[in-house]
Amino acid sequence: MLKIKNLACTINDTPVLNGLNLNVKAGEVHAIMGPNGSGKSTLASIVAGDEKYTITNGDIELFNKSIIDLAPELRAAMGVFLSFQYPVEIPGVSVSNFIKIAVNEQRKHNGLDPMGSTELLQEMKKNLELLKMDSSFLSRYINDGFSGGEKKRNEIFQMSMLKPKLAILDETDSGLDIDALKIVANGVNSLRSSENAFIIITHYQRLLNYIKPDHVHILANGSIVKSAGPDLALELEAQGYAGIIK
Amino acid sequence: MIRTEKNIVQGNATGEKSAEHLFSLLKKRIEKELNTLTTHDSKLNQTRIDALNYVLKRGLPNKKQKGWGYTKLAWWLEFAFSEKSMIPSSPAKYLEMLPPENEFFILVLNGVVQKDFCKLPSNITITELKDLKEDVLVDILNKEQLKKNTFAQLNCGLVKNGFFLKASANDFINDIDILYAHSSENKENYFNQMHSVYMLEENCQLNIVERFWCATGTHFSNTVSQSILCRGSKLTKYTLGSMASSNERCQNMHTEFIQQKDNSESKLYRFYFSKGKFKSEGTIRNNILVDFDGVNSKSDTYSISMLSKKTHVDNNIVINHHAPKNTSSQIFKGIYDDDSSGVFDSCVVVKKHAQKTKTIQKNNNILLSSKASINTNPQLEIFADDVECAHGSTIGELDQNALFYLNSRGLSKNAATSLLLSGFISEVTKMVSDKAVKKELFADLNKQLNL
Ligand SMILES: Nc1ncnc2c1ncn2[C@@H]1O[C@H](COP(=O)(O)OP(=O)(O)OP(=O)(O)O)[C@@H](O)[C@H]1O
């Protein structure tokens, strides 16, 4: 599904990623761990299409098609979703209105008829229930005055509405209490299928207890320095990065 | 004035010479008027003479004058100082510009109320200025509060057209649409002086919606509106656009004076867009003056300027809390594209006896182009000690992180920008309760936002 080949990029002329390779197949869950500042969020943003970064080398392919020249909204329409490490506050725009626009913009791109308001509202209520969120969320402004944990839940709520093919969760577990962590993990697990894939960026092994990854990668200094099975996360938790990154 | 090539060459938008030239033309116009006024001695004529002499003494405002740092009179206004009254043939066609669902309306054509094209409920009367008793007219033109305002004085000295609208209490709220139109048959330059008065008697409620339609040409509108809110009365006034609508060679000076007695409520909405049905493309200067003379009253002013090209909107506001226990709020939002510009110059004055005053002053701006500009200056002058005052201004650009957030969820650049901007102005748009206005407002907004 996703093939990242020898990717290098800079931001404001500072190199961040250098020669990163990653291969994600449909149905898989990949965990990415790595020290602060190693480039995890950069990788996530660049796949989603953030134009702040300049790609200096390599390529990103989604469904065997290069996407590096595609605008973020076109990638979203292809099925890319990024759960932000720091979700942005947008005063004056309600969650429900935004989701309605987002769902229908994506449907339009894919040649589908817009979903009606009633149908959408039903779907929203169903997903909110699954995530144990109050329906009053819908009329609140996007992330405006949300607590840290509420912002992360709101990201997963949007994911559940947009049903992406490739979901990248950037530290979605940070800021969640233990119950919320389980709820969010359930939300992710309920979306898992042989058709879609997840990239989960996290600092802690805990989330991976609930969402079993197929592969764990360590990103350091702008490239993936080690890849292995789920046990790598346990190993890291015990030893830290010192033993693994030279 | 006759428009000739020579005049155009002489003009210089910034030069002192052109300001002097403009004043000399205005002076001629004023002196002609003074000659007529002095032939007959009356209280009314004396009031007008005093007003015009004030203008002659003060001259036209210049950059160095407080409150006039950012709005200048353009040289092409010289063509406009030829006051002509033009009555076009078919006033009826202008009525089509009003929303059909509204029952009551007033048509004002080239400054003149068209009696045959007005429909009003029984508790509302409208009288043209020329038909008012002399005492009443003198009272209007002699208002102390307008005496330090050059353009209001110019209006008081010269004005012939206008109306006095009186609303008495009734069981229902009256919604009245007013269309100010300027002849389309005539492309002549136009100097419009109008003075309207709204007298709200005790406990009555009035909703006014003002719309404007202006033919092409050079216009200078210098209008004054006074509203007197007696005890317990409520006024809501929507101003959708301005007379400075047809092109950048239009200038609109407007003075809005509101006087509030006990337990009264005023709500002003002013919308300026460079595109859509209510577009404004010229230079607009608003002087908004609210006086609280009684207690337990409220005044809210909401405004959105969403401008492009060279459109300029200058809001100069003074809210005087003379008496205790009154609440005032100002929420002004500005979005500026291209070479457009705005001014928010507002002062809330809380007098010594005005304890328990509450006031909010808010001005938020987004600049969409590097050539656009905004000058914002919220001020408070407080002489009482038991008051709640909040004020603040912000100037920013579109938040790139927010744009990417919306893009990444599938919204195109345009859709994302529109959504961000509509969120930015929602603090004002959500306060619009009139259904017809809301519909037109959103249609206009969508046009402006390219939705
Ligand atoms: N605008 C910028 N200008 C310069 N450097 C930047 C900018 N944005 C990010 N960087 C740098 O890029 C590097 C990678 O940042 P990134 O956010 O991808 O790290 P991360 O792995 O997600 O870290 P964390 O675990 O703390 O979230 C960091 O060194 C950061 O300082």
Ligand SMILES: [Mg+2]
């Ligand atoms: Mg990060």
